[in-house]
Amino acid sequence: MVTPATILLVLFLIVPVLLAFGLSFTNARLISPNPPRFVGLDNFVRAFTADPTFVRSLVNTFVFAAVVVPLQSALALFMAILVNQKLRGVTWFRVIFFVPVVTSIVVISVLWDFMYQRDGLVNSILDTLTFGAVQGTNWLGNTDTALGSIIVLSIWQAVGFHMIIWLSGLQTIPEELYEAARMDGASAWQQFTSVTWPGLRSTMVFILVTITIQALGLFVQIDVMTQGGPLDSTTTLVYHAVQQGYRRQETGYGAAISLIFFVIVLVVALIQRWLTRDKD
Template sequence: MAKAEKKKLSGRKRDERVAAYIFVAPAVILLIAFLVVPMIYTVYFSGFKYQIMRPDAMKFIGLENYQKLFSDKNFWLALKNTVYFTVIVVPCQCVLALALALLVSKKFRGVAVFRTMYFAPQLTSMVVISVLWSVLYNANPNTGLINSILVSLGMSPIKFLSDASTAMNSIIFMSAWQGAGYQMMIFLAGLQGIPRDQYEAASVDGATKFKQFLYITIPGLKGTIKYVIMITMIQAMKLFTQPYIMTQGGPKNSTKTLVYYIYTQGFQKGNFGYACSIAAVFFVIVVCMSMAMKKVTAATD
């Protein structure tokens, strides 16, 4: 009797395992088809001198593309711009998202409207957002809304996107505004997971709102904060649409990022093999930064 029951249980576990594999299979197939295979082809083509316009002239050159890459000033400039954008936008966007989450976590009339308003930019295409902000940032006071307001207040117009000293910072401001809504919803979910009785007990003990935030909210959101920082950093490293639409990598290459440089080399200049070598190095950089961030956040536990 015990053997029959044991056999029945093992058969049930086998069926559950098969069912699990069936459900996971589509995701695994898509992952392999759209991530693993392109990565393999990227590394493969990085060893060739391959121009899209002349596929018949494909020539194996080994590591020459990588040697050229590490002596390419434009590559280092693009890397510098990408790191600068990431270092500035990640804390700004995360702090803004947390502030918005704290604001809309309160129960008051119309809170759902505010949540929708703050999340709405995330639902809008980045291309549309970039075009909209290009108009807002226009240096001409007659067509640029922000500069028209500044001129009406007696101030000088600012060259938001046409000056190398302000172009990247303008994109950072716009990107933090556009992306904060998504992180806000994640923080909001984390806030709702913190037991309310902790705040009530702290309030009874005379703890101020700031102390409650410091000793209850932040520790309660530790895992959420780590996750938000990680995904924001990865998204920031992939910056492309904003400089492509708003500045075309200018002025003076001040907004040229690694992904934008890959695009220009691969699709505008046709140097597909060289673009693949940049993409391969970019992937390694993102993985290394993610691992470093994971170690840093793990050390805070």
């Protein structure tokens, strides 16, 4: 019964990982008359010593994750608490918040690209709210604002998905606990810290790990909106690996970057899991 799934996992997961591991130690190219040659750790040494774009992409990736993970998880929890109220029409708000998640990220990136232009919607809103006091800027063309603009877009697009996960966790907490807390005179904040947050522990672990993995794997928004620019201010590890491996046809070097990315994601996920473990 498990044979079909096992075959698919082997063909599309295990084999590609093994091939990438092997290629990372060679100078293989997509189109080359010469056969691949074993170069040892040269690709990894090149990444950290002779490729400033790789170092910049590494920094950008960690900055993106460091901002997105706490902000997105906190905003999603706040939204989940709001839509968990037993109010008339609250289902519509759940649907509205979730719509960006089921919309193609490519379509969303194109739309936000237009919004971020100098004559786009964002600058028009700022001009209206400030009565012309704030001059518009090309948000994606400015090295100081490009990555921040991608961060805002990414949080807006994905927060609805994690809101639903938080909501499912909230609905597993027995109402009797809140009634007991209210009878004891607990305030809303005390109910959250003593009842809600402890009841969301397993949900919190899942959300932190998934948001972190998604943040570290940022690619589509960069590929559609900025192509790593301006001046590599939005280049990420995944985008740089694709650039080197396919568009510049340096398959061996691209595989080495992918392997580095895999190790980073694995280490970060294990650290998060250890920090959020059940200490009892």
